[in-house]
Amino acid sequence: MATIYQVSELAGVSLATVSRVINGVTPVSEKTREKVLEAMDKLNYRPNSIAQSLASNKTDTIGYVVPELHGSFFGSMMSGSDKVLRSSGKHMFIAPGHSNEKDEKEAIEILIGRRCDALILHLEAISDDYLIELAKENIPFVVVNRYIEAISEHCISMDNKLGGYLATQALVKQGHNQVAYIAGSLWKADARERLEGHKQALREAGIDFDETLMYEGDFQGHAGEEGIKALFSQGKQFTAVACANDEMASGAINAIREQDLLIPEDISVVGFDNVEYSNYLTPKLTTIHYPMEDIGKMAASWILNKVYGNRTMELTHIVLPKLIERHSVAAPKV
Known part of the structure; x- marks a missing residue:
């Protein structure tokens, strides 16, 4: 293996x-x-990355904590971050937090x-x-998909309430x-x-919110299916269902079809995330566009701006959702 001395001589x-x-x-x-x-x-010759980091006091690596490593949601977000960071010669170390406090804290400590x-942090339990x-310890980090007023400058999130409303x-x-x-x-x-x-959308339309028409799921496809079955088993009447994400919407569609009902002719369905x-x-599926990749890019831009001094990138701390109209929503039968 070649050494720096040989490079110097040559x-x-x-x-x-x-x-x-x-x-x-x-x-x-x-x-x-x-x-x-x-x-x-x-x-x-391959430079010794450890020696480089000692000389520059930088490792050119970004720690990334996400709830899970599977699923298109987190993949799109991490892909957006990776594109921005790689273009500046930075690389990511990724650790799952599994949506529980112990694993999330452990992932943060390992990456530090x-x-x-x-650090780029998508946390659900901490x-x-x-x-x-953590912010008081002068550890550079940005939190995605979450807003904390006391450290708002560290947060990049989407207006979820507006998304639910739309x-x-x-x-x-x-x-x-x-x-x-x-619900999730x-x-x-x-x-x-x-x-x-x-x-809020119901209230503005003069419609009372009916607690018995809500089912709490867990953002997984099976919960959408189970939710629809639970509502049918209780004899609930409804002409439309809004789901807190697309996975549950896909499960809901399966359950509706099992009742020999048509979408959207009998029941309209709207999802969330796109x-x-x-x-x-x-x-x-008609759904709400959640700009996951854009949020990932913005988080990476925050890091390049705050940690590496790249001031050419504009930062946005709150991004807005938008409705994507497709074919799963129609007027109810008269």
Whole structure:
């Protein structure tokens, strides 16, 4: 394995010059830089990343905590971050938090211990107070899909209440006044906010919120199916259902079809997130677009701005949802 000394000899420059080219902390002439890079290429020399990080006090790595490693939602978000970070020569270390406090804290500690320059955190169980204290330790981090007023400058989120409002408003505008709702896990802030938006849309339309027409799921497809079956078994009457995400909407569609009912002729369905497969369901799903990739890109831009001094990128802390109208919503039968 080639050494930095051999690179120095082949390029005809000092060890210090080779080090400056590798670490990029002080400028060298383009001619000298090309000589060093050519020598490195001929010798197949690979710089020691540990030594580089000691010299620059940066590891060029970003720690990323997400609830799970599967699913199109988290994949789109991480992909957005990766595109921005890789374009600036930075790389991600990813750790799952599994939506429980112990694993989320452990993931954060591991990534800090790996000397990551900053953290991107999608957390569901850790308290606001923990994150407020973490900010006091001067550890650079950005929280995605969550808003904490005390550290709002560290947060990038979507207006979930507005999203819930737009979803139900789309049904109400078609003339539905018997609207069921399948919520996500209500211990999660985004699920509560989407439900609040649903209630607001009903309230503005002069429709009372009926607690018995709501089913609390867990953002998984089976919960949508179970929710519809539970409502049918209780003899509930409804002409439309709003679901807190597309996975539960797909489960709801299956359960509705099992009752030999048509969508949207008998029951309209609206989802939330606009994951890729929502456009390939039958019928294509009307849903709320959650710009997951854009949020991932914005989180990465925040890191480049705050940690690496790239001030050319504009930062937006709250992004807005929008309704995507497809074929799963229609006016109720007269």
